[in-house]
Amino acid sequence: MVENRHFPQRVRTIKYGGIKYINNVSTEEIxxxxxxxxxxxKSSMAxxxxxxxxxxxxxxxxxxxxxxxx
Numbered sequence: 001m002v003e004n005r006h007f008p009q010r011v012r013t014i015k016y017g018g019i020k021y022i023n024n025v026s027t028e029e030i031x032x033x034x035x036x037x038x039x040x041x042k043s044s045m046a047x048x049x050x051x052x053x054x055x056x057x058x059x060x061x062x063x064x065x066x067x068x069x070x
Contacts, residue, residue, distance in 0.1 A: 010022070011061065019049060020061040020063075021049070021052075021060050022058065022059045022061065024056055024057055024059055025057050033055065033057060037051070
């Protein structure tokens with residue numbers, strides 16, 4: 001699991017699906033992780049999101065929970 005290294009806690013929303021999340025690592029680290037995935041794993045945004053969450057690279061914000069201040 002990756003530890004949050006005090007990245008700006010900017011809430012982001014996944015374009016397709018409207019899932020809110022916060023990066024726990026830099027955007028570059030997330031991009032590197034996604035680029036390293038096999039093609040069949042990249043075809044589903046839901047699967048990529050789940051993998052990012054499982055690896056601790058992002059934290060998802062439940063719909064019923066208020067977003068943290070930007």
